[in-house]
Amino acid sequence: MRKVMGSRYVFVSLMLVLALMLGACTSNGGNGAAESASPGASAEPTASASAAPAEDDGLYSIEDFNKVKINEGTALKGGSVTYGLVSDTPFEGTLNFNFYSSNPDAMVLQWFDEGLLTWDANYVYTNDGAATYEVSEDGRTFTFTIRDNVNWQDGQPVTAEDWLFAHEIIGHKDYDGPRYDSNFTNIEGMQEYHDGKAKTISGIKVLGDKQLQITYIQSTPSLLTGGVWTYPLAKHIFGDMDVAKISSSKEVREKPIGFGPFKVKSIVPGESVVFEKNADYWRGEPALDEVMLKVINPTTVVQQLESGGVDLVDSFPVDQYPDNAGMSNVEFLGMIDRAYTYIGFKLGTWDKEAKVVKPNDKAKMGDVNLRKAMWQAVDNDAVGKKFYHGLRWNATTLIPPSHPEFHDSTNKGVTYDPEAAKKLLDDAGYKLNGEFRTNPDGSELVINFISMTGGDIAEPLARYYVQSWAAIGLNVNLEMVEFNSFYDRVGSNGDDDPAVDVYQAAWQVGIDVDPAGLYGKDAIYNFPRFETEENSRLLAEGVSEKAFDVSVRQGIYKEWQQYMVDQVPVFPTLYRSELVPVNKRIMNYAIGDGTGIYLHQLAVSQDKPFVAEK
Amino acid sequence: MWKTIVRRIFIMIPQLFLLSILVFLLAKAMPGDALTGLVDPSLDPAALEAQRERLGLNDPWHVQYWNWMIHALQGDFGQSFRFKMPVSELIGQRIFNTIWLSVATLILTYLIAIPLGITSGRYNDTWADRLITGYTYLGFAAPLFIFGLVMLWLFGFHFDWFPTGGSVKPGVEPGTAAYVFSKIYHLLLPALSMALITTVTTVQLLRSEIIDTKQRDFILTARAKGASESRVYNRHILRNSLLPIAAFFGYEITGLIGGTVFIESIFSYPGMGQLFLSSISLRDFSVVTALVLLYGLASILGALISDLILSIVDPRIRIK
Numbered sequence: 026m027r028k029v030m031g032s033r034y035v036f037v038s039l040m041l042v043l044a045l046m047l048g049a050c051t052s053n054g055g056n057g058a059a060e061s062a063s064p065g066a067s068a069e070p071t072a073s074a075s076a077a078p079a080e081d082d083g084l085y086s087i088e089d090f091n092k093v094k095i096n097e098g099t100a101l102k103g104g105s106v107t108y109g110l111v112s113d114t115p116f117e118g119t120l121n122f123n124f125y126s127s128n129p130d131a132m133v134l135q136w137f138d139e140g141l142l143t144w145d146a147n148y149v150y151t152n153d154g155a156a157t158y159e160v161s162e163d164g165r166t167f168t169f170t171i172r173d174n175v176n177w178q179d180g181q182p183v184t185a186e187d188w189l190f191a192h193e194i195i196g197h198k199d200y201d202g203p204r205y206d207s208n209f210t211n212i213e214g215m216q217e218y219h220d221g222k223a224k225t226i227s228g229i230k231v232l233g234d235k236q237l238q239i240t241y242i243q244s245t246p247s248l249l250t251g252g253v254w255t256y257p258l259a260k261h262i263f264g265d266m267d268v269a270k271i272s273s274s275k276e277v278r279e280k281p282i283g284f285g286p287f288k289v290k291s292i293v294p295g296e297s298v299v300f301e302k303n304a305d306y307w308r309g310e311p312a313l314d315e316v317m318l319k320v321i322n323p324t325t326v327v328q329q330l331e332s333g334g335v336d337l338v339d340s341f342p343v344d345q346y347p348d349n350a351g352m353s354n355v356e357f358l359g360m361i362d363r364a365y366t367y368i369g370f371k372l373g374t375w376d377k378e379a380k381v382v383k384p385n386d387k388a389k390m391g392d393v394n395l396r397k398a399m400w401q402a403v404d405n406d407a408v409g410k411k412f413y414h415g416l417r418w419n420a421t422t423l424i425p426p427s428h429p430e431f432h433d434s435t436n437k438g439v440t441y442d443p444e445a446a447k448k449l450l451d452d453a454g455y456k457l458n459g460e461f462r463t464n465p466d467g468s469e470l471v472i473n474f475i476s477m478t479g480g481d482i483a484e485p486l487a488r489y490y491v492q493s494w495a496a497i498g499l500n501v502n503l504e505m506v507e508f509n510s511f512y513d514r515v516g517s518n519g520d521d522d523p524a525v526d527v528y529q530a531a532w533q534v535g536i537d538v539d540p541a542g543l544y545g546k547d548a549i550y551n552f553p554r555f556e557t558e559e560n561s562r563l564l565a566e567g568v569s570e571k572a573f574d575v576s577v578r579q580g581i582y583k584e585w586q587q588y589m590v591d592q593v594p595v596f597p598t599l600y601r602s603e604l605v606p607v608n609k610r611i612m613n614y615a616i617g618d619g620t621g622i623y624l625h626q627l628a629v630s631q632d633k634p635f636v637a638e639k
Numbered sequence: 640m641w642k643t644i645v646r647r648i649f650i651m652i653p654q655l656f657l658l659s660i661l662v663f664l665l666a667k668a669m670p671g672d673a674l675t676g677l678v679d680p681s682l683d684p685a686a687l688e689a690q691r692e693r694l695g696l697n698d699p700w701h702v703q704y705w706n707w708m709i710h711a712l713q714g715d716f717g718q719s720f721r722f723k724m725p726v727s728e729l730i731g732q733r734i735f736n737t738i739w740l741s742v743a744t745l746i747l748t749y750l751i752a753i754p755l756g757i758t759s760g761r762y763n764d765t766w767a768d769r770l771i772t773g774y775t776y777l778g779f780a781a782p783l784f785i786f787g788l789v790m791l792w793l794f795g796f797h798f799d800w801f802p803t804g805g806s807v808k809p810g811v812e813p814g815t816a817a818y819v820f821s822k823i824y825h826l827l828l829p830a831l832s833m834a835l836i837t838t839v840t841t842v843q844l845l846r847s848e849i850i851d852t853k854q855r856d857f858i859l860t861a862r863a864k865g866a867s868e869s870r871v872y873n874r875h876i877l878r879n880s881l882l883p884i885a886a887f888f889g890y891e892i893t894g895l896i897g898g899t900v901f902i903e904s905i906f907s908y909p910g911m912g913q914l915f916l917s918s919i920s921l922r923d924f925s926v927v928t929a930l931v932l933l934y935g936l937a938s939i940l941g942a943l944i945s946d947l948i949l950s951i952v953d954p955r956i957r958i959k
Binding site: 112113115117118119124126127201202205206272273276290291293294295296297298299317318319321322324325328329331332334358467507508509510512513517518519549 | 664669671672684686718721722723724725728732733788791792796799803804805806807809810812836903904906907908909913917920922
């Protein structure tokens with residue numbers, strides 16, 4: 026149910042920056058709260074051992090968690106729930122899918138608006154949503170039909186005109202949101218429209234009140250997994266507005282409108298929203314009468330849950346889970362996050378003129394044996410257990426298991442073996458000279474490693490990697506860098522800092538599996554600046570016409586995962602889990618995609634939330 | 640005195656001007672800008688570059704400063720990149736929360752400080768005094784964010800006496816009595832948490848002033864003239880001891896306007912402190928510069944208010 030829509034790739038770090046804004050103070054505060062506030066919960070872990078399967082060794086595994094809430098009792102008619110938006114800053118309040126940029130806003134939006142298409146567990150568009158679609162023979166032209174009973178909350182029908190209007194606004198030169206991306210430039214005539222050379226977008230045609238046709242320049246399997254813009258914009262409301270003024274208008278910020286299961290009743294900017302049910306919702310009348318959304322601080326989320334102050338939350342700080350696994354009034358749902366942490370090696374620079382990756386044969390990290398040895402030297406399994414209680418775990422390939430169709434679970438990556446690492450370095454000519462190794466030519470080898478600050482674990486974790494590398498005789502210098510400077514230096518503007526050799530970062534991957542945006546030749550976010558013919562071939566094949574056949578596409582990405590394991594331009598370190606506690610009175614709720622459970626079904630089994638037993 | 644006020648306000652203009660240049664330069668010296676965080680492979684870097692161009696982020700700093708100042712003089716502080724709304728409107732939304740929180744804190748601070756300070760100063764070295772000074776030491780030692788969390792847990796969650804977040808109950812109609820009451824109710828716990836900590840300075844100050852004044856010659860004179868003990872304390876000692884506190888008042892306001900990041904964050908209370916901090920880390924420059932300027936203005940005004948109060952309560956001081 027919970028979908029982070031829009032961007033197909035987002036910075037994990039960007040979300041962290043919000044959570045970690047207060048750096049040390051909130052983290053300290055958080056621990057303080059947890060310790061002082063939940064003595065009961067930790068004293069009686071057995072009271073509700075069934076709620077969370079904790080193993081004897083204090084480790085947890087994502088496999089023990091469900092994505093779907095187990096229903097207990099019978100659903101009441103009506104009722105109201107409280108939804109906690111866990112954030113230590115107020116939400117921005119850009120409450121329209123066409124304009125929002127932050128995740129908290131998306132969490133508000135999901136209650137009263139939705140996309141016209143839904144997708145299944147493999148993120149492929151289905152025909153179960155508010156609109157259905159058909160693809161032409163050549164895979165470039167999509168015909169969408171909006172269901173007749175899909176109406177805006179003011180009673181006006183959602184039309185093809187509205188859908189076209191959303192494209193026109195996002196493609197407009199004055200548009201100030203972050204959505205004008207490669208999905209839009211792939212529409213025929215969009216570039217001309219954006220540049221002001223055309224009045225209309227030639228590739229989009231309104232065929233009828235409820236029928237829209239979009240022609241894309243390039244047909245790829247990625248179109249079916251998040252490549253279509255599915256959020257209409259109400260033309261009867263925004264049609265006469267100045268494009269640059271829409272995002273700050275009342276109709277976006279104070280009286281937003283959608284066609285989702287609930288309607289916005291009132292908003293206190295930045296802190297709370299009250300929703301009432303939208304009886305005219307196209308899937309049917311919602312079971313609940315009212316939903317109250319409020320922002321709660323990550324430091325108090327545990328108390329809010331225990332006291333029943335909130336029934337549901339959008340996210341839960343995974344590091345607080347081990348202390349609260351026994352909370353008796355909630356069920357923890359869990360799923361694999363679409364993200365991975367990784368360590369990257371700088372192998373070249375960015376050519377700003379040609380806008381392509383420029384590999385450097387003489388790069389310090391240019392020897393694949395050196396990179397592979399550095400992977401072998403680190404025990405990510407132990408990192409996951411020691412630092413994250415098993416809620417993050419050893420990563421093997423660059424397509425995380427959140428994409429079960431494409432993640433190659435038979436590929437074990439490179440496993441921890443410091444002795445093999447030493448041997449590999451010896452054989453490659455990196456000879457020990459005293460404590461550390463030298464380059465094969467005898468010159469001194471000092472590797473510069475940067476990692477991001479933020480949170481309690483950031484520095485100890487980076488130090489662990491440095492120690493592991495020192496253990497195989499590599500002299501690695503660590504520098505902890507603040508988020509903005511970090512990406513500046515890694516090269517998010519194309520000005521790579523030559524002093525950086527190795528870095529640790531994380532990616533949140535999109536619903537589409539295509540990794541070209543991160544490892545392609547012309548991708549500025551290809552921070553390792555890695556480029557080979559083989560890599561380009563595989564990435565191109567992954568989105569080619571023959572890849573429409575899922576088994577072919579699987580084969581291509583399997584090959585690519587192995588190729589990246591062999592070449593080690595970066596190596597994945599950890600996969601992550603996402604946990605969400607849900608009050609036991611909640612029924613018909615699920616996280617993740619393709620569960621077939623929707624918010625209008627959400628119900629409660631009793632009037633008041635369960636309160637934790639102390 | 641009016642002359643003084645006018646003159647001080649005139650001096651403020653170059654002060655603010657200098658401050659604004661300084662702030663602008665420092666803001667630009669920070670690595671990254673509002674678009675740095677948008678590391679999103681589906682966004683064309685060229686589109687980002689175009690947006691930078693449109694926002695004027697590529698211009699040299701003096702050009703940017705000039706454009707900004709021209710607009711600022713007309714009351715337009717630009718658009719917040721993150722909130723997608725005019726900065727003045729955004730600050731307007733938050734500043735009232737902060738002002739109400741500050742006023743409540745200020746009232747509570749003095750309500751606590753004055754009786755405690757007087758008791759402690761008048762009966763110094765008694766058990767009451769020791770208890771009070773003990774409390775002030777605790778107050779000095781306890782970090783605000785820990786104390787705030789303890790208060791929140793105790794009175795918010797454990798006893799359930801106060802709401803645990805937000806500035807008003809969701810869904811209450813603005814303008815009604817229930818709305819006002821709900822606002823005050825939401826204010827009390829954060830304001831009290833803050834007041835209990837910030838008041839300790841004032842208690843200590845008042846105590847030492849009273850002890851100091853007690854031994855002055857004019858008190859001896861008053862006593863010699865046969866003034867009653869209560870008259871000595873209320874008329875002679877207290878009035879003289881309040882001087883430094885009055886002088887502090889203006890600065891106190893400044894400090895509170897700056898917002899109290901911890902309290903706002905712990906109580907999920909949307910105010911200025913939080914806005915300031917998050918705007919810095921997300922490089923929302925227009926908000927940062929406007930806020931720093933506002934703080935600058937507040938501290939200059941605070942100093943002015945302090946001087947004025949001082950000249951009113953202390954006839955020996957005359958501003959020329």
